[in-house]
Amino acid sequence: MKKQKQSNEKLKHQMEIQSMVLPGVIFLIIFAYLPMIGVVTAFIDYDPVKGYLGSEFVGLKYFEELFSDWAFPMILKNTLGINLIGLAISFPTTIMFALMLNEIRSPLFKKTVQTVSYLPHFVSWVIFGGIIIQLLSPGTDGVINNFLMKIGLIDQPINFLGEEKLFWPILICASLIKGLGWSAIVYIAAIAGINPEHYEAATIDGAGRLQRMWYITLPGIAGTIIIMLIFEISGILNSGMDALLVLQNDLNYYASETIDFYVYHVGIGNFRYSYATAIGLLKSIVGLILLLTANFASKKLTDRGLF
Amino acid sequence: MKKWLHKSLGDKTLDVIIHLVLTVISLVTFYIFWYCIVGAFSTGDDFMNGKSWFWPEHFTFDNFKAVIADSDILHAFLISVLRTVIGTVLSVLFTALVAYGMTRPQLKYKSFYSVFMIITMFFSGGTIPTFLLYDGLGLLDNFWVYVIPGLFSVYNMIIVRNSMKEIPASLLEAARIDGCSEYRIFWQIVLPMSKSTLMAIALFNAVGHWNSYFDTMMFTSDPNLQTAQYYLYNMIVKADKVTEMLNQGVLANPDVVVNVSSQSVRMAAVVVISLPILIVYPFIQKHFVKGVMIGSVKE
The missing domain is CATH 1.10.3720.10 (MetI-like)
Known part of the structure; x- marks a missing residue:
């Protein structure tokens, strides 16, 4: 009798805690797993009226279409160009920024630099991009053009955002300023975790600051650097839509249209759901392969990885 | 002071370089926001003609009035x-x-x-x-x-x-x-x-x-569901959006509109819409340590 009561009690308790977790599971089934099943859209001629079951199966038709699409070389070039050059510049800069910040002894100076450099991360791209557009304005109000003309570097104002070849540098620079401080936090945290005895020992051995940075700090945060690099590599085909939407215009279109943006334009703009899904799916698969490869390479070379 | 003397010459040079680089980075970042604030408090003419770069030539609240009137x-x-x-x-x-x-x-x-x-x-x-x-x-x-x-x-x-x-x-x-x-x-x-x-x-x-x-x-496509950021996005990307907004304002508030330009009104809208972020920013900073822990949890 007592045992019966106890097991009832247990069942009740189990149901109680299940009822806490299950809403989360159901949420993910709907909002994460259903869209994963939804990638079948790429293999059918999806017609919203006929639905998933009524639409005709077309196999790899839309994947083949991508490779003969005139825009494909352009979006691939823009995506890889912006991301690879951006990574090559911002990745080392961020680490250097963290290293430099770590060398600052005055708490006030450090706090000021941090407060200012973290701020752009917390304002939206609409706001940040809006100010950048204003700064780069080709009219009489454009600070950058006025400045460049005053110091005699140019005679005519440049329409910065209207020049195709200037789009990548502008986007990369703006993204760097916006993210620099915030992206450095993870390295600053890693540096804080280095055993101070290493530094003391090095100082006694007569190591200068640069040497301590090179021989202690950098190896001390190597694990973090590798993890961040794996993340960056796996995301090399993604683009920050928030930034592109603000900075893209008709004049720089050929330099600013990336894979993600194209998916949005083709899918939501032109209602070509199946084609856009196919592009997105291919992108996700390549991204996943990149993640696994980067992780595997890192495990082999440095014994460190995500999983 | 004594400590400074004990440092080697190389360390001192490095110290100066680091302070210099970080100062430049901070100034550039700060100026981007400062320029926007200056624009928001400048008369439209001054801002459009590049007279208000570091400080509003003629100080005015009219840009904000134009924003709030909408x-x-x-x-x-x-x-x-x-x-x-x-x-x-x-x-x-x-x-x-x-x-x-x-x-x-x-x-x-x-x-x-x-x-x-x-x-x-x-x-x-x-x-x-x-x-x-x-x-x-x-x-x-x-x-x-x-x-x-x-x-x-x-x-x-x-x-x-x-x-x-x-x-x-x-x-x-x-x-x-x-x-x-x-x-x-x-x-x-x-x-x-x-x-x-x-x-x-x-x-x-x-x-x-x-x-x-x-x-x-x-x-969404329903104008009633527009968020502040989306509204601002339209103001920035679509040139005629601000003109339209100002034209409506002319009828309601003629003496404000004389003092503003679409550029200065845009900056005022940027300031208004970033205000909530600036208010919570000190609290966010207090939680940075937690944010950092978030990072280490993942690793």
Whole structure:
């Protein structure tokens, strides 16, 4: 009798805690797993009226279409160009920024630099991009053009955002300023975790600051650097839509249209759901392969990885 | 001073270079925001002719008056406040509840749930299947499209779960023996004790809500659902949007409009819409340490 009561009690308790977790599971089934099943859209001629079951199966038709699409070389070039050059510049800069910040002894100076450099991360791209557009304005109000003309570097104002070849540098620079401080936090945290005895020992051995940075700090945060690099590599085909939407215009279109943006334009703009899904799916698969490869390479070379 | 003398010449040079570089970076970043504030307080003419770079040549509030006179922007502001408050509160509570359930040692299928949740961090269906799903669920052109898809975050759940594991098990056990239900324990003990982690997550969540505009663009077309950021986006990207807004303003407030230009009004709108972020920024900074822990949790 007592045992019966106890097991009832247990069942009740189990149901109680299940009822806490299950809403989360159901949420993910709907909002994460259903869209994963939804990638079948790429293999059918999806017609919203006929639905998933009524639409005709077309196999790899839309994947083949991508490779003969005139825009494909352009979006691939823009995506890889912006991301690879951006990574090559911002990745080392961020680490250097963290290293430099770590060398600052005055708490006030450090706090000021941090407060200012973290701020752009917390304002939206609409706001940040809006100010950048204003700064780069080709009219009489454009600070950058006025400045460049005053110091005699140019005679005519440049329409910065209207020049195709200037789009990548502008986007990369703006993204760097916006993210620099915030992206450095993870390295600053890693540096804080280095055993101070290493530094003391090095100082006694007569190591200068640069040497301590090179021989202690950098190896001390190597694990973090590798993890961040794996993340960056796996995301090399993604683009920050928030930034592109603000900075893209008709004049720089050929330099600013990336894979993600194209998916949005083709899918939501032109209602070509199946084609856009196919592009997105291919992108996700390549991204996943990149993640696994980067992780595997890192495990082999440095014994460190995500999983 | 003495310490400075003891440093080697190389170290001193390095020190100077580092201070110089960081000062330049900070000044450049600061100027971007300063320039916007100056523009917002400048007369339209001064700003347009490049006379107000560091300080407004003629100080005025008219740009702000023009912004506030626009009823559409106020409505958009309200939508943003609503989505931020409702979205953040519900998401934090929901995520915390699941997280607490996941800390219970008696929970059956726990490792299955764990894997099931973590998989979603690495795979996603992509833009279009998500769009079609929202269409099917009736979320398009619906205010709840701002709230429901963000209700639960696996990433946040893991952070909250890890902080909840720090709560002494004896405390929770004692409450259970006293006959408290798990929901009551969650509400009266666990939630208050995870306050600082939940606060940190709520802040980041709120900033995300406030700043997002792509969802407005993608999932809504009803002007009544415009968020403040989306409104600003249109002001920046579509040149005639500001003119239209000013033309409406002429009728209501003729002496304000003389003093403004579309550029200076834009800057004023930027200032108004960033204001909530600037207000919570000091609190966000206080929680940076937590944010950093978030990073180390993942690794």
